[in-house]
Amino acid sequence: MSQVYPLAPLTSTGHWSFVALLAILIGLGVFIYCKNMPKVSKAVSIGVLLPMVLAFSWMFYKVNDSKLVISADSLTLDVPFYGFSIPLTEIDLDDIIRVDWGKSPELKPNLRANGIGMPGFQLGWFRLANEQKAFVATTNTDNIVSIPTKRNYPLILSLQNPETLTRNAL
Numbered sequence: 001m002s003q004v005y006p007l008a009p010l011t012s013t014g015h016w017s018f019v020a021l022l023a024i025l026i027g028l029g030v031f032i033y034c035k036n037m038p039k040v041s042k043a044v045s046i047g048v049l050l051p052m053v054l055a056f057s058w059m060f061y062k063v064n065d066s067k068l069v070i071s072a073d074s075l076t077l078d079v080p081f082y083g084f085s086i087p088l089t090e091i092d093l094d095d096i097i098r099v100d101w102g103k104s105p106e107l108k109p110n111l112r113a114n115g116i117g118m119p120g121f122q123l124g125w126f127r128l129a130n131e132q133k134a135f136v137a138t139t140n141t142d143n144i145v146s147i148p149t150k151r152n153y154p155l156i157l158s159l160q161n162p163e164t165l166t167r168n169a170l
Contacts, residue, residue: 005165007066008139008158014120018060021118025053066137068157079137082124092148098162099144106130107146107156
């Protein structure tokens with residue numbers, strides 16, 4: 001039997017970040033379309049921009065449906081573009097903690113290595129303030145948990161109900 005832990009949905013800051021990003025990309029597309037330039041250049045520019053608009057639109061839609069699924073033998077993170085599974089044997093079950101970045105600033109994402117970072121939303125691989133690599137999926141700063149792995153990186157996640165993710169639940 002699997003247990004599902006929904007990740008926290010976007011806050012208003014995250015929503016407005018996505019809306020602003022999509023508005024900028026669409027505005028750029030309109031500008032390119034209206035600009036007097038060679039047809040090949042225009043087609044290539046729109047051809048590069050259109051997949052970006054579609055990808056960020058899909059992510060905006062999908063991010064509020066992200067979840068952590070724990071089954072009998074694996075932990076699966078269902079997030080846009082970066083979803084993956086880890087065997088439960090590679091999770092340090094005893095060391096799962098709630099994170100308060102005010103009290104544990106070393107666990108705060110510092111440098112994005114491969115991911116998306118905007119106000120109200122961070123997803124992907126980051127370097128933490130303590131220089132450790134981590135997979136981060138956060139939408140707020142209130143309900144953060146750190147799930148250490150035996151692969152030498154933690155999962156830093158914002159959950160809707162972090163208190164339900166305990167050693168007993170696993």
